[in-house]
Amino acid sequence: MKGALIILLVLMAVGVVLYIGELKYRKRERKNGEGNYIEDDDIGGDNKDDIKEGDKEEEGCCGMHLVCEKDSLSPMSGDIVYYDDEELDRFFGRSGNDYTPEEVEEFREILMTLRPEDVSGWARSVTARRLELPSDxxxxxxxxxxxxRSKI
Known part of the structure; x- marks a missing residue:
């Protein structure tokens, strides 16, 4: 019985040490600006009509989140920013495979006219508006x- 208690205490001590080490590692990574990643499926929302909020995005990450909102394509809030593309809202509820070639070109034209720093924000905006992009x-x-991201 004593042996089992000793093993249990040792395992708990190791767990606490590992937990503290993980917290320190995350804090250090956040300071270095590393550790932010996205997955290809993550496309999400930004802010609606607030241009100043878009300017905040260019300033950099605030360090308050595990994954920086600026780097993530996942929706962090339900707010939407329009990038002079309100006409795309008519495609709400359509599947990515149901677009005509002209409609695909409309999406492509908007994407290609965005400034490079606005592309991820536009992706979040499109997802927050529940628009499914054509697969191409x-x-x-x-x-x-x-x-x-590779330039950063």
């Missing part, structure tokens, strides 16, 4: 986002 445009979007 979605692939181009992910390529542009990955290219932009």
């Amino acid at each position: 445009v979605r692939d181009e979007l992910l390529m542009l986002v990955n290219e932009q």
Whole structure:
């Protein structure tokens, strides 16, 4: 019985040490600006009509989140920013495979006219508006986002 208690206490002590080490590691990574990652499926929302909020995004990460909102394509809030693309709202509820070639070109034209730093924000905006991108445009979007991130 004593042996089992000793093993249990040792395991608990190791767990506490590992937990503290993980907290210190995360704090250090946040200071270094590393450790932020996205997955290809993560595309999400930004802010609605607040241009000043978009300016905050360019300033950098605040360090208050595990994954920086600026780097993530996941929706962090339900707010939406329009990038002069309100006409895309008519595609609400359509599948990515149901677009005509002209409609695909409309999405592509908007994507290609965005400034490089606005691409990930536009992706979040499109997702927050529940618009499914055409698959070709979605692939181009992910390529542009990955290219932009590799420059950072």
